[in-house]
Amino acid sequence: xxxxxxxxxxxxxxxxxxxHIPPVANHNPSLIIxxxxxxxxxxxxxxxxxxxxxxxxxETIDWEGENNIRVTVFMLTKGQEKIVARRIKEELxxxxx
Numbered sequence: 497x498x499x500x501x502x503x504x505x506x507x508x509x510x511x512x513x514x515x516h517i518p519p520v521a522n523h524n525p526s527l528i529i530x531x532x533x534x535x536x537x538x539x540x541x542x543x544x545x546x547x548x549x550x551x552x553x554x555e556t557i558d559w560e561g562e563n564n565i566r567v568t569v570f571m572l573t574k575g576q577e578k579i580v581a582r583r584i585k586e587e588l589x590x591x592x593x
Contacts, residue, residue, distance in 0.1 A: 504581035510535035530564035
């Protein structure tokens, strides 16, 4: 599920991705999606708010810095990763300068 979301956004101009697995306790993978603020005019908190207020509502995790978000998939049911991937990609594409 992480790979599906990663593959949907990693080829966008100015976007980079990193799979993060915490070293202790919660070993569930998450995906860090970062972008060049010179090319994508959007802050991480703004993207998180757009996703939260959309249909369906999608929650993200604040990460280090202003131009990224982190998503985790452990509570998604089968197929929901496609919805998350589509919404994130839509918002990033809409913010491309």
